[in-house]
Amino acid sequence: MTSPRRAPGGFPVVGIIGGGQLARMCAGPATELGVTLSVLAADPWDSAALVVPSSVIGSHTDVDAVRAFARECDVVTFDHEHVPAEVLTALEADGVVLHPRPDALRHAQDKLAMRRRLTAAAVPCPAWAEVRDSADLERFADAHGWPVVLKTPTGGYDGKGVLVVDDVAGAGEWLTRVTGEGGTLLVEEKVTFERELAVLVARSPSGQATVWPVVETVQRDGICTEVLAPAPGLSEALAQRAIDVALTIAATLDVTGVFAVEMFELPAGEVVVNELAMRPHNSGHWSMDGAVTGQFEQHLRAVLDLPLGSPAARSPWTVMANVLGGDDEELYSSYRHVMARDPELKVHLYGKAVRPGRKIGHVTVSGEDLGGLRARARHAADYIEGAIRE
Amino acid sequence: MTSPRRAPGGFPVVGIIGGGQLARMCAGPATELGVTLSVLAADPWDSAALVVPSSVIGSHTDVDAVRAFARECDVVTFDHEHVPAEVLTALEADGVVLHPRPDALRHAQDKLAMRRRLTAAAVPCPAWAEVRDSADLERFADAHGWPVVLKTPTGGYDGKGVLVVDDVAGAGEWLTRVTGEGGTLLVEEKVTFERELAVLVARSPSGQATVWPVVETVQRDGICTEVLAPAPGLSEALAQRAIDVALTIAATLDVTGVFAVEMFELPAGEVVVNELAMRPHNSGHWSMDGAVTGQFEQHLRAVLDLPLGSPAARSPWTVMANVLGGDDEELYSSYRHVMARDPELKVHLYGKAVRPGRKIGHVTVSGEDLGGLRARARHAADYIEGAIRE
Known part of the structure; x- marks a missing residue:
């Protein structure tokens, strides 16, 4: 080498x-x-x-x-x-x-370890349990109601490794598989939420931490399609609460580098933690164009234990839309159209071959009119995907 | 290969x-x-x-x-x-x-060709002449006064290939050398100017052109040390005049890609063209952080004949300061200080070995208080250079 x-x-x-x-x-x-x-x-x-x-x-x-x-x-x-x-x-x-250190990383690799540790630290989580068999599952559902959310503790991403089930029968295959392997599953209550939020934190080995504005993430079929920065209409109190939760997790787990906390906003004006990602995260892609310091620069600074940059937003709103693979393998020819239509658009493609549903890029656009920005970002992402042709 | x-x-x-x-x-x-x-x-x-x-x-x-x-x-x-x-x-x-095409590029390679073509297109230039010997030089000085500026028509940059002379004796060595080689020199009047401006244009093969805000460039010993974007206190009329001059040159020479026109602002409220650079240019480095579309992205879009992005500024002011090589070959340890001191600072280093006076990087900072931004950018550049240690 x-x-x-x-x-x-x-x-x-x-x-x-x-x-x-x-x-x-x-x-x-x-x-x-x-x-x-x-x-x-x-x-x-x-x-x-x-x-x-x-x-x-x-x-x-x-x-x-x-x-x-x-x-x-x-x-x-x-x-x-x-x-x-x-x-x-x-x-x-x-x-x-x-960075992050293995002790911290384990809590992003193993969702059971994560739930145990966060619950011990009084971080708000959905009700959860470890299940080995259908009796465990029924016991949990008796307490928290159906449907429930089953998760494989390790290896899931983008909605993979997550199954919403309405009854024990629906969990049959997963339970058989996991029991056969001597493993366990995580079960969580299916939270009724207003929307999904994400808090992105950077933390250095010296303990300095910065937080970007709290964002709203919009999902479709378990895959994030759009991020609104900052989360529209979020009260200052709840934003602060979400940030406090994320910083508590960062300190509790001694996280280093950039990490993301995905949360549900509850109708009662509280948040609960859904998932952790101990790395730069899709919910932070907006920051590359929309913040003084983007998440990838900040991650480098954090893991090098350099002083962190300002995470402040550079515009009132930045909208990020993911570009997913469609039917068309050719992507470049869409540039002529989307760039001509919107000279303020920032296009990011990842050099990946198209597969349906695969994240192959994203676009961002920043400005003052949130509704207009969302329409522009959505249009560009759909056009590059090939979902629309005008 | x-x-x-x-x-x-x-x-x-x-x-x-x-x-x-x-x-x-x-x-x-x-x-x-x-x-x-x-x-x-x-x-x-x-x-x-x-x-x-x-x-x-x-x-x-x-x-x-x-x-x-x-x-x-x-x-x-x-x-x-x-x-x-x-x-x-x-x-x-x-x-x-x-891109740019050789026909255009020749006018950035050969300053005599440039002066001939711009003068033919009625673009405002300093008085100039081609000189072969001391008689040519004296004739020019009789008409325009001493001192005059001698330039080698090709190969100069960053103040190299430029000599200000007070009399024929001062030009002796240059004249001997160039006469010996059968070549010629360019002589120009020494313009009395208020300050130096630069206009950065991107132009695509299809003819689309965009112009970034006109900037002021600050030079020391013929090397640009600082760029203020936009140029402070520049009247709208003179900004428009400078842009018109740059766009006229772009169209006249059929330039493609990003190119820069360096100008002198005259006391009478006019501009004259000093130099052309037919490529991304130091006067446009501010745009990487300070504009919706930076000059390097725009250059790629232009040479690919893609639609151009918005050149609009993202902040009221962006200041760029060049980092020049100093005595200290070690650069990285300065990061801890400059980043801690100014979380909004954007640092760009070029991976180049330090040689005194060599451009090895630049910093930018954007915001609302021009004086403060200048002090911050200057401090960071000086600190990384090793010129100051606090």
């Missing part, structure tokens, strides 16, 4: 395990800061491997590959949360500087 | 001849747009070669190397203006799409 070319002037190398779009979107900020990026990617055609010169091809589950990769880096962080515990342990034993 | 890895979805490859910081600063925007960048760099440690995976090492004066490089690109553009005419001619003969 050749070493990453480190810029002169004493600049460090930040290694990212995983070559997806989150690693890719660190490339621009790293270039500006003069920091060298190195990526461990599964495939040379991975999103980040296309744009980062120091891309090492290897699996995040291959202890030897990950250790060799990490030796060339001053700090190692993550594109995703799927690095196995034994790999993390080996890196720690090697003295690799990891 | 391996081909650049082109992202799926029909995205083009933009080739840049030259691996300096202007090519480097295209990398972030290219990543966001999904466009593949390929750079022909003289050295693997060149500023852009450090961050662009598809970096080919070769000289811009080597016809075969440049032709092989260009074959892999859909459009070729430039980091600098030093590509020889014979190389450009060979590329044109190969059918390579070049």
